[in-house]
Amino acid sequence: MQISTAQSAALLPDAAMADIAAALQIDRRGHPDFLALHFGAAVPAEILAAAARPFSQALHGGTSCQGIMSQAGLGIATGGHIGAFAIWDAAGSYGSASRCLGQDAAEAARLATLEALAAAGRGGEIPPLVWLTPAPGREEQVIAGVRSVTGADATIVGGSAADNDVTGQWAQFGPSSTHRDGVVVSVLFPSTGFALSYQGGYAPTGETGIVTRVEGRKLIEIDHRPASAVYHGWTDGVVPLAVDGPRSILAASTLWPLGRITRHVAGVPFHLLAHPAVAHLDGSLDLFADFAVGDRVWQMRGSADSLVARASQVAVTACADLAAPPAGALVVYCGGCMLAVRDRMEQVCGGITEALGGAPWLGLFSFGEQGMSGGGQASHGNLMISCTAFAR
Template sequence: MRIRTMQAVGGDPEESVAELHRAFRSEDQRRPDFLALHFAVGTDAVGLHNAAIDKFGDGALHGGSSCLGIMTETGANIETGAAVGGLAIWDADGSYGTGSAELGNNAFKAAQQATEAAIVAAQRIGEVPDLVWLTVAPGREEQVVDGIRSVIGPSALIVGGSSADNDVSGQWAQFGPSQIHGDGVVVSALFPSTPGSSFYQSGYAPTGDSGRVTRVSGRRLFEIDGQPAAEVYHRWTGGSVSMANAEPLSILAETALCPLGRITREIAGVPFHLLAHPAVAYPDGSLDLFADLNHGDQIWQMQGSADSLVTRAGRIARQAREDAGGAISGALIVYCGGCMLAMRGRMDEVRSSIVDALGEVPWLGVFTFGEQGVPPGGAASHGNLMISCTAFGK
């Protein structure tokens, strides 16, 4: 297995793909067996897809938009809002396939269809991939994860992130070999010839405040302990998060370091919290989140810091590398877009922490509006403000 990453400033999709193509051709004259393209929405997704098909063919091509840009081992590229990053894998002894589908009115079924198409494209029908790399439009990620698991089993390694734009205006995009989507799911089934490892965690810890969900509808949280959710949350955060007046109020930036969390399991007596990021406060006291909650869930006020978000990325990357045997070919990093926006001025420190952990290997990092991965001791889940590192062994 060989892995190469490359980034382009972006803007012109044909020039960006041509730049990536020249770099990858200098590595290997063959087309990559797998190509992940992640990009900021300042580069047109349709043009990028068409140019990629022209240069690389319609094999295992996986595309998804990323908040403001991308990062690789050479730097974070978030200044123009149009950057493009690529990770190419050459692995003649492995198998790779990508499928995609519109979510439509049945996200579960769409995920099934995309997963089945990816396995067929990999020519490994009836087998379980070692890894599923996932890109999905924000909104129904839990249903998508369930759909994928229904095809490949409950213990499958599903890793990825929800596509993003630069300002939460809904301009995100996804594409597979044959289709471009605005509200779709892209699934890549990876059967690499080398072992790998993936870690999925957050950089947050619980405070002493906790309550029970007493009224919720999907991602709209109305009440905690029988009281308006926004009032409780405002109190828990010491008044640092605003409440809506006459109009709905975006609180996405204010809440990046103080999300809500629920315990999904305990490992050696230490609880693992899956996070939900509050995005909008409403005049009626309800909150919109980027993840589902259920009636009766016990939720905690969580707290993070800029320093914890710098160091956590490196710690997770180090765990993935060590678990993969120490020597790796490369990695895929998922770093929450909300965390990136909160850490925008310190992203080079984040990149450096990952480089220190992984060594001199190629890796591609994407900034997402929701993260999917497998928590320690658990099954594939969707959460917010999470970080993952998936390392490919040598």
């Protein structure tokens, strides 16, 4: 297996792909067996997809908040940087497919998974790894659709597509189509091992309650009280209430997510995080993840220091589980976390590069993170960080 990454800030997608092809040395190495492109939403996705499709049959594309990062540094200055992650692995198998989510997100993900397996020439088999890029909003349904093909214990990792300003300008593309509300599924059968770490940089404050009323991603009551009032109190008033209409609380809530314990890892509780987005006059909160009645919810607290340090710790953990040094890695870093510590993201890049021993890696900034930790099942969370490292 060989892995290489590249960046381009070229304004035109054709020029950007020429830069990337040259940096990846495709003329010498041949077309990659797998090619992932993640990029700022200022890049026209349809044109980029058309320019990229000749370079790999297993093509996976999705927008990333503001841009990307890699061992070459941070690419978020213009909102239009493009990052490429390429694998050459003749002994492995790789396939990608995309679908519009439509009315049934689970069915769309199921069909995309079947198409990706067929493209890899591994129909009917369970892939060791699924790399996922869904549109934000129905990620739990997407995961369910993938699992209907791969089984409940499949290793699924990825990040929801994002835009530069939370206005819905995200996009996804596969080998044959581009979407605004779709999903890209890639199945990876690498010839070497890989390891995954999936964590959040937050700790519980001790405040906790039971979800007593919820509608999808609208949290209405905690302990039979208006959710926004409970949350406002738990954060000591840091996150405001709605006053004269719906109020965006995305920035204020970034360091104050809500968490659920989904499993224990070595005796330590693993909290899956949800990012509150909007407070409403009726006392409800809009979230970026699903809750259910009966869930115990915990108030979590983070800091800029914890968000900066966690990324390298996640990479260290992934590498520790590899049987050989890393050949390369894919990193997912929550877009909300990136915006909260934007002035320190060069430090984040340096920490990941050091943790990976200089191996090539590509990082994207997502509006939702999919992954698994400590032998549990794959899940969707917010304000999370993951590293998927491939062995040489």
